[in-house]
Amino acid sequence: MTWKKQPFTTIKKRVFDALNSNMNYNEQTILGLPATYLDQEQFYFNAPFLKDAPFLSTLIYNPNHIGCHTLSQGESYFSGTHKIEIEVLKLVAEDIFKAKKNEYDGYVAPGGTEANIQAVWVYRNYFIKEKQANHNEIGFLFSKDSHYSTYKASNLLNVTAIPIEVDQYTREWDLDNLKQKLSEAKSSGIKYLIVQLNMATTMFGSVDVPIPILTEVKNRYKDYFVHIDAAFGGFIYPFTKPKCKLNFANPEISSITIDGHKMLQAPYGTGIFLCRKGLINYAQTEEASYVQGTDFTLCGSRSGANAVSMWMILMTHGYEGWKYNMEKLIDRTDRICNVLDDLKIRYFRNPFMNIVTINADDISENIALKYHLVADNFKTPKWWKIVVMVHVEKYIIDQFLLDLQKSR
16 A cells, blocks of 8 residues: 655645644643743744645644654654654565554654664674673675665664675676675674675665675674665665565565655655664663653654655655656656667666766766766766756756767
């Protein structure tokens, strides 16, 4: 069952009903909370447009979504908008990533970086508690194309980073290098592994193929967890490749990161962390005893408006509408690649993604900078990246392709 599109009147009523179910700083006798509504000199309640602006209203009323609401009731003061966050997580976990009903936990995080770190935090704590592991016995395995949050996680959580080389042209993991690194890790005393696979890497949009990687892992390890970084690809790849296997239907996968502030067009600060039921308990901070339900997240307090924004966008389009939007972007990306093929320009692109990364030797730096392409390294670029987002209209693509043809 996939979610259905809702009219704006229904969306608006649902959000305002949620706000009415929340505690109201303006109307109730609240003495104990270290928070309030937004500053009324700048963000005032009686702005006439707010009656038709549920997201902005939520921002002003300022609900706190601290905690993990799929796991515990959390702060009762904001139960109305907490329910909307639970609905977002249910939709993403069950409809997009094939989780079974109520067999997952998660929260709307400030972004994919935190969500990736959260996964490593959970698994590190699991190994320490359940296996009596030392920090230097835990390895974090990922490809060199992975997001830099992998290095942040390794540094912050004191686990050993094990980056694996990738093929220059296919962007697939170098299996020989993987075998070597796994053997070295085993010899150096690494007993437990956290494996991160990518659903669309930041620079290339490449998607990791799990079977050959996990086969090599299984040959040497029995204690490991697999996390999917779908920060970029999570709201496009499952729609353009419905038979995608990087989801909770695959028993190997324990957690997933998704960003709303990329493909979903939600405000910055809207990521999602999802994991199988029971795992997030290993990140519980029991010392947060003054928080109802304690806390299970890195960030602690977070704006309920971010969860509301994601819910509103998803309800506005519905599954079929969102799928159509993503397919349009793939069509536009195909147009770019067809011309690149004609011009014999070298590039990498996953056919189900909207990222095209061009070999720097095949495009002039002037054109790359004119169209604000992103380099893998701005000091010595080897690749220039195009991302076909919703603002990239056909006429912009045509202008770029015309300039490219003239430069050949």
